[in-house]
Amino acid sequence: MTQEFRLKDEGLIDRSKKISFKFNGKKYFGYEGDTLASALIANGVHLVGRSFKYHRPRGFYGAGVDDPYALVQLIRNNETIPNIKATEQELFEGLEAKSVNCWPNVNFDIGGINNFLRIFLPAGFYYKTFMWPKSFWYRIYEPFIRKAAGFGVVTHEHDKEKYEHKYEYCDLLVTGSGPSGLASAYSAAKNGAKVILAEDKPRFGGSLLTSEVTIGNQTGKEWADKIVTELKEMPNVVVKNRAQVFGYYDHNMLVMSERISEHMPKTEKFMPKQKLWYIRAKEVVISSGSIERPIVFGNNDTPGILLSSAAKEYMKVYGVLVGKKPLIFTNNDSAYETAIEFKKNGINPIVLDSRKELNSDLITEAKNLGIDIKFEHVVVNANGYRKVKSADIAKISEDKTNLGKIENIACDCICVSGFWTPTIHLASQSGGKTKFNEDIDAFIPSQSKQNETTVGSANGIFNLNDTLKNSFEAGYELSKKITSKENKLSVPAVVEKKNSKHDKFWCVPLPKGKKYKRFLDFQNDVAVSDIELALREGYRSIEHVKRYTTLGMATDQGKTSNLNGLQLVSNIENKVVPEVGHTTFRPPYTPVSIGAIVGREVGKHSKPTRKSPMHSWHEKNNAVFVDAGLWLRPRYYKKGNETLFDASKREAENVRKNVGVCDVTTLGKIDVKGPDAAEFLNRVYTNAWLKLPVGKARYGVMLREDGIVMDDGTTTRVSENHYHMTTTTAQAANVLSHLEYYLQIVWPELNVNVVSTTEQWAGAAIAGPKSRDLLQKLFPETDCSNEGLPFMGFIETKLFGVYARIFRISFSGELAYEVNVESDYGNFMWEKIIELGEEFKIQPYGTEALSTLRIEMGHVAGSELDGRTTPFDSSLEGLLSKKKDFIGKRSLQKEAFISPDREKLVGVVPLDKKTSIPEGSYIVRDANAKLPNPKLGHVSASCWSVEYNNPFSLAIIKDGKNMIGQKLFALSPLKSKSIPVEIVSSHYVDPKGERVRS
Amino acid sequence: MLFIKCPYCGIRSQNEFAYGGDATVKRPELNKEISDKEWDDFVYNRKSPRGKHLEFWHHISGCRQWFKVHRDTATHEIFKTLKPHEEL
Structure with a gap:
């Protein structure tokens, strides 16, 4: 097809490079340097989409970022991308694009019927109509409206492109490369400032590319080219095109998205598609220019009007x-x-x-050129x-x-x-004030809050002479503050045409008897009549009018509609525009890909993965892993076709019968050192610590100041002034911050230091009746007898020459030990344990068996210490010292905390001894009571007791201790289960704790 | 994103820090008899002012020191940062 609307030689495109592309399945040609929009117009294509609400035909209204119409679905390198602006998308060989929001196609769109139904679709139509019945919303209204609306389709495929983040610092960030941006960047750079110049279009120069002006003895474009070339060569300047500064945040941080490869058929290897720049600038020059305003008249959204x-x-x-x-x-x-x-x-x-x-x-x-002009x-x-x-x-x-x-x-x-609207988005986002300028009928930046200066037409200055003068001055003054240099450039002479005054006129009245739709917001189909209706219905604040009518709310964020909307509201309300005010400008100025925001932190890189030194052994031995915070822990070791249930039962049974080994490296470990360490622990924990001898461990509970249990764990006195504290895996980081807070702020007089040693030690828990026999084999030189290493004892020794620490502590309720070696020897230790444990039928066990063992013992863990329970609730009152004060103690006197009907920890067994109780189930008296069924409490953890071979759960229920023996119900509405249960003691196995001391 | 001057490390981005609450609240001394009201004021009651606020921050991904920040809660302007024992 010929490009019949292409001029012979005007323009900055390269006519020697012909490019073929497809739009809605049809092949066309354009040239290198075209946008999709310019290439389509060259081919006479003006119908590119359908509007959001009425499905009216849509063409092109602008030539860049301001265009509200031409959103297309782009197919690039086998990926489909919605919400692409045809006016910004550069043409590349093989580009394919499709119209959006139309079915079956853009020429004949069924949704176009909305256009004829439009008197029934006024502002607020959806709010008013689809309110009831409520259940219809999810099943009928919402899916239908969703199908009928929206700009394009999001793919369900994984995004294969890479996006990068970059952090940058500069003296001066200049946002826009029109005359004002170039002048201020150049003047500051020549005065020694480190400058970043950002331009959202591929070409630098802004209005200089299209205006007939002379700067010095060059045309505007020649001058712009010269300045850009010179800036690019300067070592203190970064010049970026295709880079949109879209957000101005606190403390002069701005975010810019750079389109690296979207103008190419595909992203080159090792290249990102987009780069998000976080720029901390000492000073910012906002040279974002201005956008032409429409004049409102009947059917002013017809394609061909721009x-x-x-x-x-x-x-x-x-x-x-x-x-x-x-x-x-x-x-x-x-x-x-x-x-x-x-x-x-x-x-x-x-x-x-x-x-x-x-x-x-x-x-x-x-x-003089003989153009036909009709005034008035x-x-x-x-x-x-x-x-x-x-x-x-x-x-x-x-x-x-x-x-x-x-x-x-x-x-x-x-x-x-309809004259020009300064682009004040960034200036307003920075927190600066705006003011209405009567001369130009628009808002301009007023008082700055952060270090920013707005220049050129973004500041309402529409002549080149003043723009250059002010911008050279701004660049010089701002750079002087930073570099203390005084290298001032002279401002080049300008030849430009003088403009006469514009007419304060923005909306054509309707002729008598005509009801033409006159559009304000082209992207959201908001017409004059919609605003009038909103005001009639009582909406007054411009923020409310905006939300009710959706004026200025689409992806173009009202770049062309904003001021005309304000004019209309102020006319109807008999106010002036500054009284009505404008809605808040919020980032981003233009849409930003989610991918760019996420950057490289996708998939497994979305968070760090922590692995124990024994991880590869677990992998080799068929471990199935589970996330525990950032850690990967073996959940169970799968043998043959075993399920989670089978494997964890086997592993737990083996601990009760023989001996098992569990990787406990993930436990938080903190070294507490200093002459006041004992006193510090005494204040942090609820129980007494001053008399703990060297070589002994103690279980401790710490509270928050509000009396809620924060964490528990054992702490061991390694030497006189050195303690080894353990925390739960989940709370390790919080506990360290907590300790640092008290040491640095509350009790700085205590001479204590804390440091995390979690990653310095590899840990293995050896548990089961045969664990002592195994330990003796592992440490033949050490006395591992009940006397030599009693319950809660600690010794330092050697494991085949490797320094090791043995703690006789137990989480499983069995006779158990925990062996720690330096991380590098973790695998060595583990393999030795497995090797020597073979004769005792050792099996590794994962977190699932670990849970089973602790649940049937009634040991509390994260699911009971859930940030809502006091020590009384979780049966830890025995650990509350009466003799000393500690963090959170005063809160325990609170009436609500000591109330007899507080929920307390109990055990729960199903009456049929078969049905497992889902975690999270409610405990109620009457399974068939009228809703809402009064809840006594909830099931916090469930397991299959290997000791009794039936299900067992822990629950936290009202007045728990007095409920023991009662027959109640566990309800799980989510799983449609109602299970008759009996309340028992939470200590289901070995209630006297004889095994751990054996 | 705020730009915060750690009194020990210098100016760093907000993402290295964790917020730590009102720095004007003093923990009651240990073992001291106090009323419920005094205790509640310490544990729960905060002024949460619009405007100038003295607060704790923790340089959690840096030197791990707690320190005070004098900040405007409405504008995010930071007037001064201090070590824990220093007063405004």
């Missing part, structure tokens, strides 16, 4: 005509540049200017469905309320200019 600046950009940058019979509708001078550009390319435009006839440099030039004329309505065919125009009265006789003129595009 911003006049966009039409000019398509001609001057891409060499593309948006139409051959253009109508230009303006309230200011800048649209005349577009008219002149058309004329230069042999096209005769008609200009409708809402102002009274006047003269300025541009208007005179247009008149406006477009009332656009005709045409898939593309504009003609316009109804009329003369308008001076007060802009009355229309003259309506006349129809043919056209194939309407270029609209």
